[in-house]
Amino acid sequence: MIExxxxxxxxxxxxxxxxxxxxxxxxxxxxMDTQALQLANAMVGNQPTDAGIEVSIFPFRVKFLxxxxxxxxxxxxxxxxxxxxxxxWWTAFAQAGDVLSIAPPVHGARAYLAFxxxxxVPLVLGSRSTDLKSGFGGHLGRGLRKGDxxxxxxxxxxxxRRQASYGIAPPSRMELLQNSSTAPTTIxxxxxxxxxxxxxxxxxxxxxxxxxxxxxxxxxxxxxxGAALKRVRTQDLLSHGIVPGTIQVPPSxxxxxxxxxxxxxxxxxxxxxxxxxxxxxxxxxxxxQSLKFTFVDFDQGLEVAQKIQHEMQSLQNSIxxxx
Amino acid sequence: xxxxxxxFSLETQRRLWSMCREGGALAKIQSVRHIxxxxxxxxxxxxxxxxxxxxxxxxxxxxxxxAAPSTVKGKLLEVPVVYGMAEGSELETxxxxxxMSIEETIALHTSVEYHVACIGSVPGxxxxxxxxxxxxxxxxxxxxxxxxxxxxxxxxxxxxxxPMDMPSGWNLIGMTHLDLFDPQRDTPxxxxxxxxxxxISKSSLK
Numbered sequence: 001m002i003e004x005x006x007x008x009x010x011x012x013x014x015x016x017x018x019x020x021x022x023x024x025x026x027x028x029x030x031x032m033d034t035q036a037l038q039l040a041n042a043m044v045g046n047q048p049t050d051a052g053i054e055v056s057i058f059p060f061r062v063k064f065l066x067x068x069x070x071x072x073x074x075x076x077x078x079x080x081x082x083x084x085x086x087x088x089w090w091t092a093f094a095q096a097g098d099v100l101s102i103a104p105p106v107h108g109a110r111a112y113l114a115f116x117x118x119x120x121v122p123l124v125l126g127s128r129s130t131d132l133k134s135g136f137g138g139h140l141g142r143g144l145r146k147g148d149x150x151x152x153x154x155x156x157x158x159x160x161r162r163q164a165s166y167g168i169a170p171p172s173r174m175e176l177l178q179n180s181s182t183a184p185t186t187i188x189x190x191x192x193x194x195x196x197x198x199x200x201x202x203x204x205x206x207x208x209x210x211x212x213x214x215x216x217x218x219x220x221x222x223x224x225x226g227a228a229l230k231r232v233r234t235q236d237l238l239s240h241g242i243v244p245g246t247i248q249v250p251p252s253x254x255x256x257x258x259x260x261x262x263x264x265x266x267x268x269x270x271x272x273x274x275x276x277x278x279x280x281x282x283x284x285x286x287x288x289q290s291l292k293f294t295f296v297d298f299d300q301g302l303e304v305a306q307k308i309q310h311e312m313q314s315l316q317n318s319i320x321x322x323x
Numbered sequence: 324x325x326x327x328x329x330x331f332s333l334e335t336q337r338r339l340w341s342m343c344r345e346g347g348a349l350a351k352i353q354s355v356r357h358i359x360x361x362x363x364x365x366x367x368x369x370x371x372x373x374x375x376x377x378x379x380x381x382x383x384x385x386x387x388x389x390a391a392p393s394t395v396k397g398k399l400l401e402v403p404v405v406y407g408m409a410e411g412s413e414l415e416t417x418x419x420x421x422x423m424s425i426e427e428t429i430a431l432h433t434s435v436e437y438h439v440a441c442i443g444s445v446p447g448x449x450x451x452x453x454x455x456x457x458x459x460x461x462x463x464x465x466x467x468x469x470x471x472x473x474x475x476x477x478x479x480x481x482x483x484x485x486p487m488d489m490p491s492g493w494n495l496i497g498m499t500h501l502d503l504f505d506p507q508r509d510t511p512x513x514x515x516x517x518x519x520x521x522x523i524s525k526s527s528l529k
């Protein structure tokens with residue numbers, strides 16, 4: 001068991017989401033940065049689908065009520081186990097009574113915590129993730145509060161008493177960390193259904209000018225501001241399916257990127273879709289930060305996906321040698 | 324895939340119901356993962372490593388060309404509504420827009436059977452089609468940040484019931500007690516595409 005020591009309406013039990021109920025309006029949900037959660041799980045010997053905690057409100061503190069292995073990935077500030085300080089993506093063994101704290105990250109927005117066995121909350125519609133919009137799943141369908149006690153599932157393999165404490169450094173993350181303070185993050189996008197309805201000028205603006213994240217950014221979607229995008233045709237569309245990554249352009253001309261808890265249907269025209277392997281870059285961006293978009297075709301998108309998949313695979317192979 | 328030609332067509336939607344149903348033509352295509360039915364359109368998610376998009380596109384086009392209209396008669400759900408009950412009700416706005424009295428507006432709204440075109444946006448929300456033309460009312464210019472679960476509304480040419488407290492730009496005309504969605508139920512969504520809905524005017528909700 002673990003006990004939460006800090007309040008945070010946006011600190012949530014998350015796994016990789018529920019994808020089998022999109023046809024009845026249930027969002028995919030799950031971790032905003034799925035790669036970070038998957039790697040956190042790998043570091044404690046969990047299945048990729050096990051539930052961990054998505055931390056967006058810092059500082060975050062949690063007390064261990066049992067001995068267990070844990071790991072922390074994503075965007076992390078200073079990480080402390082009792083008084084011992086660590087940085088980066090790190091895993092270690094904690095004893096009952098130990099307190100882990102995560103300070104606000106310098107770059108990025110969300111940290112992920114995994115515990116050996118995964119967090120034990122009931123499966124709702126096949127997933128342990130918290131659906132904040134609809135108020136179900138996770139821990140009582142809500143964010144974690146001070147005093148909440150969460151059970152851990154029994155680990156399939158007994159954790160070694162003193163698992164080596166070690167860290168990992170995914171190459172694709174390093175590049176972002178070095179850039180994020182200065183240059184806008186580049187997000188690759190595939191043209192979506194109404195691409196041709198936008199003026200040529202707007203397409204150019206969309207690619208050349210940066211778009212800043214407004215304070216109105218949550219798990220459902222990120223509202224951006226920048227050069228207004230105009231359409232040649234302005235007919236109303238009938239409601240249609242949307243997914244995390246869909247970039248809608250409402251009449252204001254200011255784009256909205258759909259995120260993990262995207263509604264399953266929408267009505268605004270869509271200029272593009274963020275490629276899946278770049279969604280975490282959006283998820284780890286903060287209000288005030290700028291994004292730059294660049295269009296790629298299907299095959300280029302596929303190439304990026306394969307590259308990331310290889311990176312994930314080789315990281316997971318190295319991790320399995322450590323555990 | 325967008326099959327719409329501007330205005331909603333029930334015939335097109337019937338073909339989509341048959342193509343998109345469980346075990347239907349779309350589900351049988353290799354690499355297809357998720358099917359999100361819309362209003363005269365469908366979103367298909369697939370694994371591009373299993374099938375190249377251009378190859379999939381051909382299969383989707385073929386499935387659509389072969390899709391026959393669904394002949395399944397969906398279940399009929401009667402929905403008791405207290406008209407005018409919703410907080411800040413816009414029943415009068417709808418009536419004025421239709422150039423009708425309140426009574427005539429209620430009579431018209433309860434006079435037809437609506438079809439569930441698809442379920443989506445939020446869990447259990449049914450896009451109902453078949454709203455009599457005079458009741459078509461433009462959405463509010465500023466959407467409300469929260470409308471209560473059970474509110475019955477009209478948004479453009481569509482009508483429906485809010486399955487949960489949610490933001491909405493629709494004109495509210497009444498309230499019902501209806502659990503359109505419950506994740507713990509065997510069938511979490513009360514309604515399915517192809518089902519029918521009839522609203523019944525009540526003086527109170529028991």
